[in-house]
Amino acid sequence: xxxxxxxxxxxxxxxxxxxxxxxxxxxxxxxxxxxxxxxxxxxxxxxxxxxxxxxxxxxxxxxxxxxxxxxxxxxxxxxxxxxxxxxxxxxxxxxxxxxxxxxxxxxxxxxxxxxxxxxxxxxxxxxxxxxxxxxxxxxxxxxxxxxxxxxxxxxxxxxxxxxxxxxxxxxxxxxxxxxxxxxxxxxxxxxxxxxxxxxxxxxxxxxxxxxxxxxxxxxxxxxxxxxxxxxxxxxxxxxxxxxxxxxxxxxxxxxxxxxxxxxxxxxxxxxxxxxxxxxxxxxxxxxxxxxxxxxxxxxxxxxxxxxxxxxxxxxxxxxxxxxxxxxxxxxxxxxxxxxxxxxxxxxxxxxxxxxxxxxxxxxxxxxxxxxxxxxxxxxxxxxxxxxxxxxxxxxxxxxx
Amino acid sequence: xxxxxxxxxxxxxxxxxxxxxxxxxxxxxxxxxxxxxxxxxxxxxxxxxxxxxxxxxxxxxxxxxxxxxxxxxxxxxxxxxxxxxxxxxxxxxxxxxxxxxxxxxxxxxxxxxxxxxxxxxxxxxxxxxxxxxxxxxxxxxxxxxxxxxxxxxxxxxxxxxxxxxxxxxxxxxxxxxxxxxxxxxxxxxxxxxxxxxxxxxxxxxxxxxxxxxxxxxxxxxxxxxxxxxxxxxxxxxxxxxxxxxxxxxxx
Numbered sequence: 172x173x174x175x176x177x178x179x180x181x182x183x184x185x186x187x188x189x190x191x192x193x194x195x196x197x198x199x200x201x202x203x204x205x206x207x208x209x210x211x212x213x214x215x216x217x218x219x220x221x222x223x224x225x226x227x228x229x230x231x232x233x234x235x236x237x238x239x240x241x242x243x244x245x246x247x248x249x250x251x252x253x254x255x256x257x258x259x260x261x262x263x264x265x266x267x268x269x270x271x272x273x274x275x276x277x278x279x280x281x282x283x284x285x286x287x288x289x290x291x292x293x294x295x296x297x298x299x300x301x302x303x304x305x306x307x308x309x310x311x312x313x314x315x316x317x318x319x320x321x322x323x324x325x326x327x328x329x330x331x332x333x334x335x336x337x338x339x340x341x342x343x344x345x346x347x348x349x350x351x352x353x354x355x356x357x358x359x360x361x362x363x364x365x366x367x368x369x370x371x372x373x374x375x376x377x378x379x380x381x382x383x384x385x386x387x388x389x390x391x392x393x394x395x396x397x398x399x400x401x402x403x404x405x406x407x408x409x410x411x412x413x414x415x416x417x418x419x420x421x422x423x424x425x426x427x428x429x430x431x432x433x434x435x436x437x438x439x440x441x442x443x444x445x446x447x448x449x450x451x452x453x454x455x456x457x458x459x460x461x462x463x464x465x466x467x468x469x470x471x472x473x474x475x476x477x478x479x480x481x482x483x484x485x486x487x488x489x490x491x492x493x494x495x496x497x498x499x500x501x502x503x504x505x506x507x508x509x510x511x512x513x514x515x516x517x518x519x520x521x522x523x524x525x526x527x528x529x530x531x532x533x534x535x536x537x538x539x540x541x542x543x544x545x546x547x548x549x550x551x552x553x554x555x556x557x558x559x560x561x562x563x564x565x566x567x568x569x570x571x
Numbered sequence: 572x573x574x575x576x577x578x579x580x581x582x583x584x585x586x587x588x589x590x591x592x593x594x595x596x597x598x599x600x601x602x603x604x605x606x607x608x609x610x611x612x613x614x615x616x617x618x619x620x621x622x623x624x625x626x627x628x629x630x631x632x633x634x635x636x637x638x639x640x641x642x643x644x645x646x647x648x649x650x651x652x653x654x655x656x657x658x659x660x661x662x663x664x665x666x667x668x669x670x671x672x673x674x675x676x677x678x679x680x681x682x683x684x685x686x687x688x689x690x691x692x693x694x695x696x697x698x699x700x701x702x703x704x705x706x707x708x709x710x711x712x713x714x715x716x717x718x719x720x721x722x723x724x725x726x727x728x729x730x731x732x733x734x735x736x737x738x739x740x741x742x743x744x745x746x747x748x749x750x751x752x753x754x755x756x757x758x759x760x761x762x763x764x765x766x767x768x769x770x771x772x773x774x775x776x777x778x779x780x781x782x783x784x785x786x787x788x789x790x791x792x793x794x795x796x797x798x799x800x801x802x803x804x805x806x807x808x809x810x811x812x813x814x815x816x817x818x819x820x821x822x
Contacts, residue, residue, distance in 0.1 A: 405647035
């Protein structure tokens, strides 16, 4: 599934859809089969796919994409407050507002390229974050974050008489409702929220695939490779980069909207620069400029965040109980800094290893393993032939 | 009246006069060579034609339209293409994609959001690009990554990219520099062939006199930022001013 060539696009999409939809079953043995985490995989997958359209294709590194995520969340929650608890209008508004917002920021930031572009986007995102915290309190509810309340108008919904806050729904299907099914001795949960996010992820992946294969995508790739030549070929690069910026901003808005759909509140911390940095890590870790890379990176980071941050000293002591006492304490005190709140240290080490040894990210790693297996498989029959396949493999890799 | 008219162009870089009252007239359908010793201002002059540099004074008109102060992509859309001294190609992309980009630029103009069809399903553009590769003898390298090409092939690829746009004027900056003799002769043949078949006007900067005298129908000699002679090739060789410029007798 990692060999990305143009011919097997349909196969890739089909496999992607199957793996995504079967996520709860496939990931249950890894301890990730519960909806909350699966939803996060999908949402951050969408965020990273969108970011990759800008960074992976054009090479413009934005450090401010969390701003669009935050704007999407706020728009969605406002839709829940004013109009209806149905998620569709909320998502539409989230995508539109994030699109407009990225049009404005992109129009100004794209006047520069390279590091200056990155700094401009970072500055805009931090400005948005600060504004959301202070001046814009009437819209964002400042530090507390924007939440639903019983007094909200919700003009399209029937009057709420239950006395408790309504929950988000898709034409009546409540987002956090779950069907429990026993499967091979494990209890699996079929969660409406997850399947909604999963379908959104598949649609997002499909659109990104079409962009990658289209003439528009080719132009974006050309911008990354040689902008000078493109200018002297009669192409105005600015509208292309702006279009890519707005598209990726809308993806971020969709991700932010989905966050609000699964948990209807929005806080300013979603716009902070650490959130922008996280999507950069996801994309690079998975493989910038590849189709699957960003989703893999997002899943990888969110999964390990979940695993490592839950480990505490007690778990470590239990794991290393077989060691002699002094040695056990020593090992635990070393590992202590890498788990729990210190999991970012683990992420940092992983990230450094990937950047140094696998500059193409996890996708490159997978491709290397695959081509190694192929070479080894053929080496027995015909050495010359296998050499030929490796050279053609390095010569052409249209998906990257 | 030439298709490209350069009148009284001056350009100086922090006091250093790179171009002084340059006058040049490139006739339609001809190959016009611009020669001169190193530092004579040949590349600077070419940069003034494509929007890379803005002259301090003077006029540059192409097809009756001024080229000064117009962004590079718009100049290109009027029909001026340039082959650079060091090949400017899309090194990360395949050879065929490299040629398809100018084909798209030719068909769709400076911007279009074609995001629905797949690149290889654009049959008309793809066929044109394939034909272009056949024309420059590179059809067998279609799927190679451009960065893995030899230097001579990179130049030929860049030429294919420029020709794919059906330019009215092709600017070539030392198209054979660093090439082996055989490659140089191939390039001469290719250029002569293009000129006889498609009647594309060309302005060529070149150091290799073999290339100059095999191709040029008119020659301008540039020395110390000014055109000292503009004449037919047969009159250039014996011209004392030219010999003086090349042998360093000036001053």
